[in-house]
Amino acid sequence: MVAVAILAAGRGTRMKSDLPKVLHQLGSCTLVERVLKSCVSIQPSRIIVIVGYRGDLVQKSLQNNSNDNIPTVEFVEQKEQLGTGHAIQQLLPYLQEFSEDLLVLNGDVPLLRPETLKQLFDTHKENQNSATILTANLPNPKGYGRIFCDANNFVTQIVEDRDCTTAQKQNHRVNAGVYCFSWPALGKILPELKADNDQQEYYLTDVVPLLNPVMAVDVNDYQEIVGINNRKHLATAYDILQIRVKDDWMAAGVTLINPDSITIEDTVSLERDVIIEPQTHLRGQTTIGTGSRIGPGSLIENSQIGTNTSVLYSVISDSVVADNTRIGPYAHLRGNSQVGSHCRIGNFVELKKAKVGDRSNAAHLSYLGDATLGEKVNIGAGTITANYDGVKKHHTKIGDRSKTGSNSVLVAPVTLGEDVTVAAGSVVTKDVEDDSLVIARSRQTVRKSWRLKSSEDNE
Structure with missing residues (x-):
């Protein structure tokens, strides 16, 4: 068993924000949520988040974080922030009966891969270490304390950068700030920590010389240990995450045209032979089926796109689009809309909480809100469903094979049966039965020999 702290x-004062640092977003997740997800691979028995500044917000953000592979998150308050050692000291009353291992993670180090933590934990268990430290070999380790090890990676010395000799500075192995401890060994030492430093803080690194054996595990990709202290670091971490995600998808058979202009969150799922055009952004719980072409210039968020479907210069959120359908250019689907297969939702068409049956088309300049369309329906240019009466939203239903003429207004609640044709320019306020033509407009009147008088005529 292992507990995670x-x-x-x-x-995070350098973030220049009232929001706790760990609640800043990195893609679709907060920093601390990313750290939490990285724990799944080691199947922790307990997860304890140590909170302080605006801890109520941190607690609220994680209370609904459900995952079948991790336990319910516990919270411990650190009223004064007096260093990493002081933070772990707060666990003493909560882990009195605990006799296993403790993995210590930082809520502002969000890029650790689950497999890295599993390697750290497995090494710790296999060697029965008192402590195991995650380390990284940085290209430029200036400012970082160095970790020195023997040939078997057992730690022999930790030297701060300012205390390193010229020879010691040639060592690029640094402490990543991630530890796995034997809790019984650590628990005995924690009360003895002292704040004998300029900052008058209790450092967790001070316990390492008091434990034996202590081993180092090098991370394969040093970028995993990037920490977030300011907005620039946040942007750097996002770039790293994007490169990681996009490289993985291209290796899996997805084509990205001009990857630098595309963003894909790591919650997105793509099938083989998907093509993503420039200036396209995929966010949230989005899935895209094989053979689909997305973009250029499209935003898709929390939506499911079927196979062989195209989305051009359009925005889709919280919606579902089936196979072999064309969306756009300049379409907007939102509010849990559903579009069937072999459909066309075209230029400047907006769907809101609308369900469109297979082989139906709305090609131009239409708004369909709170509507259900059957199969093979054709929506003429400029058709709208007037769904709001000023107080409540109302529903429109259009049966199979029905057609609306240009500039039609369907005033909800209203139902059009099957095989109904709505004449252009009609305002339909009552239900229409099957196999009908509805004309709801005034008769055209022409007055001969009439023209608008000019201001000179009036004078």
């Missing part, structure tokens, strides 16, 4: 008490 996530350090999330700091304010």
Whole structure:
């Protein structure tokens, strides 16, 4: 068994924000949510988040974080932020009966891969270490304390950068700030920590010389240990995450045209032979089926796109589009809309909470809100469903094979049966039965020999 402690008490003053640092977004997740998800691979028995500045917000953000592979998150308050050692000291009353291992993570180090933490934990268990430290070999380790090890990766010395000799500075192995401890060994030492430093803080690194054996595990990709202290770091982390995600998808058979202009969150799922055009952004719980072409210039969020479907210069959120359908250009689907197969939702068409049956078309300049369309329906240019009476939203239903003429207004609640034709320019306010033509407009009147008088005529 292993317990996980996530350090999330700091304010992060360099973020220049009232929001706790760990609640800043990195893609679709907050920093601390990403750290939490990285724990899944080791199947922790307990997860404890140590909170401080605006801890109520951190607690609220994680209370609904459900995952079948991890336990319910516990929270411990660190009223004063006096260093990493002080933070772990807060666990002493909560882990009195605990006799297993403790993994310590930082809530502002969001790029650790689950397999990295599993390697760290497995190494710790296999060697029965008192402590195992995650380390990284940085190209430029200036400012970082160095970790020195023997040939078997057992830690022999930790030296701060300012105390390193010229020879010691040639060592590029640094402490990543991620630890796995034997809790019984650590629990005995924690009360003895002292704040004998300029900052008068209790450092977790001070316990390492007091434990034996201590081993280092090098991370394969040093970028995994990037920490977030300011907005620039946040942007850097996002770039790293994007490169990681896009490289993985291209290796899996997805074509990205001009990858630098595309963003794909790591919650998105793509099938083989999908093509993503420039200036396209895929977010949230989005899935795209094989053979589909998305973009250029499209935004898709929390939506499911079928196979062999195209989305051009359009925005789709919280909606479902079936196979072999064309969306756009400049269409907007939102509010849990559903579009069937072999459909066309075209230029400047907006769907809101609308369900469109197979082989139906709305090609131009239409708004369909709170509507259900059957199969093989054709919506003429400029058709709208007037769904709002000023107080409530109302529903429109259009049967199979029905057609609306240009500039039709369907005033909800209203139902059109099957095989109904609505004459152009009609305002339909009552239900229409099957096999009908509805004309709801005044008769055209022409007055001969009439013209608008000019201002000179009036004078």
